[in-house]
Amino acid sequence: MRNQRSFASDNNAGVHPDILGAIQSANDGHVVAYGDDSYTAAAVAKFREHFGEEVDVYFVFGGTGANVLGLKSLTSPYHAVVCAETAHINVDECGAPENYAGCKLLTLPAPDGKINAGQIEPLLHAVGIEHHAQPKVISVSQSTEMGTVYGPREIKELTDFAHRHGLLLHMDGARLANAAAHLGVSLRDITSEAGVDVLSFGGTKNGMMYGEAVVFFDGSLSRDFKFIRKQGMQLSSKMRFIAAQFTALLSDDLWRRNAAHANRMAMLLADAVSEIPRIRLTQKVESNAVFATLPREFVPVIQREYFFYVWNETASEVRWMTSFDTTEDDIRSFVELLKKVAGSGV
Amino acid sequence: MRNQRSFASDNNAGVHPDILGAIQSANDGHVVAYGDDSYTAAAVAKFREHFGEEVDVYFVFGGTGANVLGLKSLTSPYHAVVCAETAHINVDECGAPENYAGCKLLTLPAPDGKINAGQIEPLLHAVGIEHHAQPKVISVSQSTEMGTVYGPREIKELTDFAHRHGLLLHMDGARLANAAAHLGVSLRDITSEAGVDVLSFGGTKNGMMYGEAVVFFDGSLSRDFKFIRKQGMQLSSKMRFIAAQFTALLSDDLWRRNAAHANRMAMLLADAVSEIPRIRLTQKVESNAVFATLPREFVPVIQREYFFYVWNETASEVRWMTSFDTTEDDIRSFVELLKKVAGSGV
Amino acid sequence: MRNQRSFASDNNAGVHPDILGAIQSANDGHVVAYGDDSYTAAAVAKFREHFGEEVDVYFVFGGTGANVLGLKSLTSPYHAVVCAETAHINVDECGAPENYAGCKLLTLPAPDGKINAGQIEPLLHAVGIEHHAQPKVISVSQSTEMGTVYGPREIKELTDFAHRHGLLLHMDGARLANAAAHLGVSLRDITSEAGVDVLSFGGTKNGMMYGEAVVFFDGSLSRDFKFIRKQGMQLSSKMRFIAAQFTALLSDDLWRRNAAHANRMAMLLADAVSEIPRIRLTQKVESNAVFATLPREFVPVIQREYFFYVWNETASEVRWMTSFDTTEDDIRSFVELLKKVAGSGV
């Protein structure tokens, strides 16, 4: 039988007990709906602690909602959003950004999931010419979809470039915690301090049940976001339950502990895998993802016991994700299977 | 100090303990994300028990999402959706239906929140003429935003009319449970049996934390809904937690017990209010809402202690909602205050 | 056989000879496409002569395009546009404003096609509340779809109200020329001088072949309009041919002569009709439209010889339009037929 535990995605995990506890505590009597309550105020205060006093924070239901509405708040439909070919907004949101922000995505090759200013510069030839969508936002994922991480200086270079050219920088931080844990920096160091304009801050992949946050580092950008959120079908009526989760996540370093643990498990897996013949790591392991190529015929054999995704059919490249609740035992069992398959002459 | 307990809305209440319990039980290890898990399968089975074996069910995050995506699945942008002026989709969704389905709403006067075929017929003159948005869907709320309820026959008349003219019937059932409880019928009696095509079935206002369902009574209408849901930013990754809530809500008649209780509390309030001088009920009380006009100067005095909404500024009409956790004590205290204000010569 | 000449609409007429002549003259060699040519510059200069030196002008293909893109330039999708129930944008554009601007229309009863500030005021209760689309634009038609005309003071009252409340005033001037001719004022008097923010200025209904103009009276509103126009599929490549038409229309008072003639013909028709038993005028005749009720059984008999539209099936109300090329003979023949039908005991 297939193992319950999986390396398919960090959202196959459940909810961290402290976060579930916070939900239970918030379930106490009546509060005003739609965020005008003390739980939401407390959560916003927590965000300001971590990201800076001046941030504006809006909670939404999910990650696609956070990304799309964040982008919509920065753009008009004749704008373009520049991103990596591998970006979640390009690959995994069923066209929601184009559909709802109405914008064009201009994608750049990004073998390791990262983009840089040099790649973006040629796109600026379009500026001012009405036949072309107008570049307005650079969107980066931190950590990236390939498990890599931008250093603070790399981000700063992008935001400087953006601001020099009248563009804005959007960060998809569905796994921002993993990046900060890897770099050993604060959340602020790689967002506000690095010049980011708008951030999707993810909770669900790091131990929450549901709920993401759109964080604005410049108040002028969020002026009408409450309308965008409501019209964008992302306003939760019983908001306190998202808020309480975030307060727990951002307290006592839970966000970092969860992320660091997941990262560590990925590194453990990567280290073990790198010694297995015929399996080859394809990306640096800087967060909670391990990418590897392996003989095509291994895949179904391994998948009989563990569910995971083939990332690139053509290259027979797979992705294994760890999560806050992955155990060393999970890794050990999985590695044993890998070794067995690799040694079995499949 | 303002009372914690309020009559502002049924979503100022928290989560029913049985539903919170179900969430906790579902927090057990890993399951595949996005709904391919046994919790979701169980919830879908529960829906089929209540609504018929042939229904297709999709869970989404919230009520606006349920309505808008349901409507989008039934329409092309050149279509029009016919609804009451008072409909939530017309008044309380910040233009999301027009914005996201791209359709026009054609609204009908509805003093009690209900519409009928006679009102819709003249709109059919537009059919086939390219200058006019093409009527395609009739959307009704059950129970209505005015607290009234369509009888099964009234719904049948609307669905018959719709189908005779090539239209579809959409039901906003954010408070469907209250309607079924009031009528003493099954959920099926006023949906599938009455010819409804697509239903938003609400959980949040009836004791859930978050999550609504889009229920299709005709499989051909839902064929591509999974793409609409994902692109519409309403696909929850940790789907099991919405599913588990619905399973609890639809088990052991919890949905009906919660709704019937709220209805009963509304009736209690209405009965008491009807005897207070200068406060006049304006709608039949058939679910968990009480509408009343009262002297304009009463409002701020009462609002000092209880938060609620003025429904119609011009008429000084207010709305008081009860919920699954409203107590007889809540009603008593509130009525006492009303009496005091009414007697005080404010 | 049905008469070639009709009273169905002013766009059943052809092109005024002077305008056709201007097109021919513009067909001379190569010019840069998309409006960067001397014909376009000359037409813009003509607009500035008539509307004020500060106006920004953009030519588009048609009237729906002019209205929808003008509105889009003034709004975000969470905004609402307030207009008369009878407005072309509400009734005759197949939902294009909602679909493309993404906004909600808030409609007001307008028996004579006109709206006023008193009606709009209650809608402002929605301002700031995220559940409601936010009123942002008031759109009026001049002359109205009912053939009536706002006086300069009526417009000023609306624009003052709008600006006092942070709203903008959009004018659908598909038949602005007819209004100016009726009032005996300049185009400026009822637009820039009256505080209008954005105008759709119509050419097609007043003797042009195709082409409308979006006129901005405040440069800050048009900043990105060239992108909106291109993305909105309204950028003509061989722009000079729209421009040349407008230059001709705005020269030697052609716009006023055409409109005044059409108005005069409508008045002639109205005068004659008012003496025919059982036919009753239902609107003041202030432009080139005549509205009348008549016995239902007259309609098919008259339509055998003249094509026109029944405006309101229920009331048996019809609309007869005159155009720049309607002749006194046309009126005479038509009136004779009406008399014959009215006297025939049909």
Place this chain on the structure above:
Amino acid sequence: MRNQRSFASDNNAGVHPDILGAIQSANDGHVVAYGDDSYTAAAVAKFREHFGEEVDVYFVFGGTGANVLGLKSLTSPYHAVVCAETAHINVDECGAPENYAGCKLLTLPAPDGKINAGQIEPLLHAVGIEHHAQPKVISVSQSTEMGTVYGPREIKELTDFAHRHGLLLHMDGARLANAAAHLGVSLRDITSEAGVDVLSFGGTKNGMMYGEAVVFFDGSLSRDFKFIRKQGMQLSSKMRFIAAQFTALLSDDLWRRNAAHANRMAMLLADAVSEIPRIRLTQKVESNAVFATLPREFVPVIQREYFFYVWNETASEVRWMTSFDTTEDDIRSFVELLKKVAGSGV
């Protein structure tokens, strides 16, 4: 002074005299607006002569409108349109396809402007997975934006591939006439006979003033197109003037004569250019475009006398277009200038 004649684009030319003549002839009295007239019927009949009796034809204002509305009629917003990176819909429509059809474009590298089934196949891995936009349409340009032409067999391979996989084939035929002229085939041979589903047939670049046609080869696809066209702001009221132009273009082989002439002029230019040192042709010349790289410093010198576009700044690649009215003298003078610049030691 800059030469009036240019090689910037085929839409810098004016209107062919026969087409202008047809417009004048159509300016005769009243006809019903919006296409219910004999001129439109005649034009549709002409299309059926050329494309097959079963085609449905709708006239629109411009090329972007034709492409975007054609694509919209084939897709739902969760679909993707596969096209060449160089496609007009990807590069030159300011994001209109994404914005208005709501779809994602999936672009393929296409050094010569052409794509093939082998490139598309890997994109089909996305089919059925809700996280990814669903490939539904393959869009090709004929002739391509790089001046190359698909042979009938190349098109057939694409349409066969498309239909085998449940996709549809859209053709941007803004310059279809040039392709047919180059291949020496009928319009039908490379559209209906080759399995194309929907075609944008261009008139403006081939001697018309304005107006394009959306041609459906399968009636089931056009069922609601009249609503899409109206809502898409592309319904011309005085339709007869677009229709009359198309009738003229499709009569007496005018479409082919114009296109063949432009093609011949391009070939003349290419032949001459190929002998000029330091200027290098970069594409096969199969229609009316000549692409060439030349020393960067040549560009401003040539542009002092002739307006044209630099196609690729990085490569210093330029595009020169010929049109129906380009003369051998035009070519000679331009080539002389090129030679002078090339020999001048700039």
